[in-house]
Amino acid sequence: MSGERLIYLPLGGAGEIGMNAYVYGYGKPGQERLIVVDLGVTFPDMDTTPGVDLILPDISWLEARKDRIEAIFVTHAHEDHVGAVGHFWKRLGATIHARKFTAAIARHKLDEHGAPDSVLNVVEPWPAVVEAGPFKVGFVPISHSIPESSGLVIDSPEGRVLHSGDFKVDHTPVVGEPFNPDLWAEVSKGGVKALVCDSTNVFSPLPGRSEATLAPEIEKLIAAQPGMVVATTFASNVARLKTIAIAADRAGRTVCLLGRAMRRMVETATECGLLHGFPKTVGPEEAASIPRENLLLLVTGSQGERRAASAQLAQGSYLGLKLQEGDSFLFSSRTIPGNERGVIKIMNQLSEKGVDVIEDTHGLFHVSGHANRPDLQLLHDIVRPQFLVPMHGEHRHLREHVKLGLERGLPGIVAVNGMMLDLSGNAPKVAEYIDTGRSYLDGSVMIGAMDGIVRDRIRMALNGHVTVTMIIDENDEPLGDPWCEIMGLPEKGRSKASLVETLEADLAAFVNKAGRRMLRDEDKLDRELKRIARSTTQAETGKKPEVNVVVSRLS
């Protein structure tokens, strides 16, 4: 164990889809020089993270080794890969390397957190490389659902690792670079130790389809609509935005972009020289004066996000624009599992307005940005690594991806967040288990997932809340009876009497019988008042509430 080793450690993204953060290291055990690949976020939900604004990987392991971090590399500009750079740049203190478009998106995030220009370094694609301690890292273009997505060539004295990034096999991606098998063969020809590989679509059996296949269908659809057309898709899918905008243009419709994220993506892609021939767009005010059959709104909110343009249009109006009977609404997207309720709500609101909703039921209006099963096998076959390390997937995806590799004799290992692999030698081995987890941006404060704060909020949502107050005088005697306030509980319970009054009566009965020893013992009194409040509430309502007890002592 005295020699150098090459390690891989996912801190996010392995065992979940979202919040990607992968660490590679090379050096003596415990002294490895480190690089970080991607710093993403994931999004909260009411079930597990009510009130939370954003979920980020817990980077305390990295932060404690800040002096060993050589560089941060960001493969592409999706939120689950770049979303945390603003929050973490200071805590990690290393330069962030990205290609031009990704860097431009990262720059906005860094600006919001006061990062200086020097934090970000714009890199050219392979064969250019960044030297980072013992590593040389190059960005290899690969097709995905956002421009300039890249896999990484990661060279170390222990050999070469290919980190696929998010990818699909698309030879005609409309915007951005096509998948280039020759390029991937070239970077693989000297031998690849490990392919660390996207697993998102490992359960999709058919080869993926190209972004370019959508244009004829979308054109036909838009040309056939009688009223206003609204189309929504992922704001970052610049190719899709272009396809839809051109289809609108050809149908004699003026395009209006709604939603900040969408406008930013189009502007940034244009500034970076990636987007050509995008039709001229108008703002919402001008749009309002255009006959509806000559208009197409391209809007954010394909996942049913409550504040996005889609939801607001469905609810009534957005920036003066309103939908009406005869209009059409195209979801050029797939609903991510967990977002169904929000999307369905919008569809029903649109239905109430007489708006025709067009979903991607038959795959005519949306294609995935990730490699399907045969496409994954294609990359395995081109790269021919010593072994496969699936990433970017829930446990079931990673496990299935290992099985897929084994079908053709490629060995692999399931490594989830916190599982440090030693990639040295001929086969990967588990080197160590690291405590990892999630941190929450909660309002303006970063909190830990295990701090109990969100757990208490969930409990209040499930059980309601009772406040119990009482005063104890200088002689350790109760001054008056305890008072109660309830929140999130019914005013009357089983007995049909006021719940507050029943609580106060039961608490008063206890206090009046309690000896001085009880009244003097802060912890015990607190515990008893809580117990009575809970059991009375349960008897009355069937719910065991969260209770705050405040005893004021005049002594």
Add this chain to the structure above:
Amino acid sequence: MSGERLIYLPLGGAGEIGMNAYVYGYGKPGQERLIVVDLGVTFPDMDTTPGVDLILPDISWLEARKDRIEAIFVTHAHEDHVGAVGHFWKRLGATIHARKFTAAIARHKLDEHGAPDSVLNVVEPWPAVVEAGPFKVGFVPISHSIPESSGLVIDSPEGRVLHSGDFKVDHTPVVGEPFNPDLWAEVSKGGVKALVCDSTNVFSPLPGRSEATLAPEIEKLIAAQPGMVVATTFASNVARLKTIAIAADRAGRTVCLLGRAMRRMVETATECGLLHGFPKTVGPEEAASIPRENLLLLVTGSQGERRAASAQLAQGSYLGLKLQEGDSFLFSSRTIPGNERGVIKIMNQLSEKGVDVIEDTHGLFHVSGHANRPDLQLLHDIVRPQFLVPMHGEHRHLREHVKLGLERGLPGIVAVNGMMLDLSGNAPKVAEYIDTGRSYLDGSVMIGAMDGIVRDRIRMALNGHVTVTMIIDENDEPLGDPWCEIMGLPEKGRSKASLVETLEADLAAFVNKAGRRMLRDEDKLDRELKRIARSTTQAETGKKPEVNVVVSRLS
């Protein structure tokens, strides 16, 4: 308007999938004699109804007209049709009519709520009819995913209405009656005014498949598994349970039923003489002693329900049974939108255990219980009503169903919950809008959806909670400083000082400056303390909490 009329009023189920409750009436306006079809429930979710146990229709309109209710008819034993009979029998005070199996399930629910035997009347299928005031109602067998499902023939002096109930076109349903086009033609031949019709699968373009098509695939699958097999489906799908159990038996596996609902359904179906040839089952204790390759567990929880057998097995063990590498888990079900997260969680937990998950990706292991688009058209064509009234669907389903009817010249109307239709005459017209809504079973108490109780719980979950207490003495002077308690908020905010201490300092500063007039004015003081608590918390954490203020006055 002085003549009699025939009315239709959905109180639940029209504009949503779930919580079915439809009212028909005949008589002079405002004096119609009423019958109720179905009394179902729907299920809460964390997003909109945290802590709620069950959602029921608001029946206050009906209750206020209790003396006019002639009878209640329940079409089949799914929870969204029969789930509320126990809760509502007393408030409605009318006899509940159902066929044998449905009545047996209803009986359990009525027993739990102390209803006497006389509340429930077991009826024979068509041509038997129940006379209910001006109505004659007959139960016409129709295939669905539960035995003895029925449509209703509803005869009134204004003519005949056919209420389809939930149905599919299945000529070989494995258990229960096949779809019989001749029977439906027979009840339609005298002319049908309105077809009130299931809309659930109106977006499914292909003809539905029969339950019987699954047996060969399920048999092949189960025979091929090396370890223990666990299969989950809807507990009430007795046909599916039989198919799976027989497949297990043929593969030399003993069947163990896990989950109360599933055991009850099998027992009831057997008692009612509907289920023949179901293999002998064993209890969990005996199952534990059977070699795993000879065992099949048939379990509840196909929708990821947290307390059901599936979730518990995925988490560790259930009644002494444990899964391990090499075992298989079959979802013979479809995930209902909104339940994805729970189901995916189970799949990942199973993956972590090395259990192979088999989903119904290609429709081999599950078929729907509802009529698809061509099947709906088939019923339209058989019945040939004057007009169509879609039910059992969200708004988008109802609207699409009307469109589907129009494709072949059948007129229809979208009527959502609360919209009373006058079905007299040649075309339906909207007679009135009734206030409807939902009521919640919350612990042991029924509360209204608009009572604000659940809203407060959601707010606490999103924003956290602060308790502020202070004492004011006999002279209207503050006795000491205000105290705070927080719940669901971070201990430290932006300033890195204790949030409670910052709150207490700001509140003390206010109290010490406040004049006696302020301290005397209960409402104003309460409002100001709340405002300060909220604004300090927001400055510190970015969150505006819910606040309870308790001011104790010694005077």
